[in-house]
Amino acid sequence: MNDIAVELTDVCKYYPNVNALHPLNMSVKAGEVLGLFGHNGAGKSTLMKLILGVLKPSGGEVRALGHCLRSNQAHDYRTLFGYLPENVSFYEHLTGREVLHYLAKLKGHNKAQADNLLDEVNLSHASDRAVKTYSKGMRQRLGLAQAFLGQPKLLILDEPTVGLDPVATQDFYLTVDRLKSGGCAVILCSHVLPGVEHHIDRAMILSKGRKLALGPLAELRAKANLPIEVSVSGLSRSDIENQVNILGKPIDWLPSAAGQQNPQNRFTTSAEHKLDILKTLSSADNLQDLHIKLPSLEDLYRFYLSDFNSAKGV
């Protein structure tokens, strides 16, 4: 029962002129990381605010950490929420340390924990400077620090890696992984796709307030059945064709990359034929290199979007 951190039943949100979110069902388990994708105006922020209880749904029920939410009450379980809003700029005239101390006190934590978090996000050297002198990345790290206050059980992060350098991004994912193993449910919202796919358990794609897809990445891949790209060095096109034709599997050639020392032959094939083709090719004598590229999250995202658009056109 306590396993489910967030549960939405037929939740929708309508504004006078816009339908922000159509009826939607979803749930996130404790210790699960859900990636939430969609372009601007897809309803991501609305969904997150509904889960946090800042917005009241027009219909349906939102349960977070086992509670039904009302925005104007000081529910104690909110101590277990961590939220990073998009574009938060904090109190410009206060120092980073003062901001975090204030927020920590409001959440009922002590200053020592706030100071530790400042260390953890590598902000201790700048913690006594006013926030208005901070760069975008430093503000983002301060925002993450406040979201991590007090071992949250539900972490909702809007564009968490924007403005972070690669090292900070790596640190960020480490912290997420650690909280996750401690049973924290995480909802990552992003339109920067690369890099995030190794850290999420399930993905949800939103567009125009509708859920286009929700499931583990492997499942979404299987459902989309997108072609897999294979690059081969050392074998000529005809070599490959001969081999593959014996198997009777169809492949589609891609234009080979020009101007490289080892000319590569690239083709795409469907996921179900991948293993057979790879087995055959890898037994060839002249093979120098073999590289396969699975459809990325971005490809999946495109696929589900265009799928949705074409379905609507019919």
Next chain:
Amino acid sequence: MNKILIVAQKEFRDGTRNRWTGAITVIFILMSLGLAYFGSATAGVLGFSSLESTLVSLASLCVMLIPLIALMLAYNCFVGELEQGTLLLLMTYPLSNAQLLLGKFSGQAAIITLASVLGFGLPAIIICLISDVDVASVLIAFGQFIILASLLGWVFIALAYIISISVAEKSKAAGLALIVWFLFVLVFDLVLMAILVASEGNINETLVPFLLWVNPTDVFRILVYTIIGAESYSGVLQIAENGADGTFYLFSVMLLWVALPLACSWWIFNKKELSE
């Protein structure tokens, strides 16, 4: 309760840090010392002459300035946090709207109160030290004046919150705050006068004095006149002489003028949806 204190502390520290508290205090000191010493210059005398005339002039200046100061201090309070995104963040914290509102109010009310205690208290002490006056009566009168001045400040902080919570842009809040000031401080008395003159006495006589209760700045002025025991009221306040001048009632009206706008802000705050 504890949360209210945390918010109040931060607001108060913000106020001292961006020098609001200091600036208001200095303005109050200059006003009261200036009026005490030059207030009777028209009569050809310099120096502290009468407690009554000093407080009356001080009251007419404060009636203009304190609302303006309070509105300027507070108009930004919520809309500023809305614009920088921290309001949205705070609403995901274990903090209720009422706690946030009361915390902010306590903090900013403390700023105005501290400024009046220092800004009117120090001049009172100086007056006692260098002129030959009845120390007790000066201190008591100024003490009461400090309470009233703070109350007037609180009223306009609370009024500013209604604006600050209702709008989505700082500039709009600033404009509305100025309009509120203009209405209460300048327009109201004129309109009331005009109505009284135009009606040629056809308005129910017992009702008229209570029209003044609609304007907290008038209530403040009547209260000041009451505490110093001034013999005659000036201007539009004369109509208060018929029954609307009990200190207790007036004081309650002032407190109501603090409580009602706060309740109103709270109501709007609860209905407000943060949807960028």
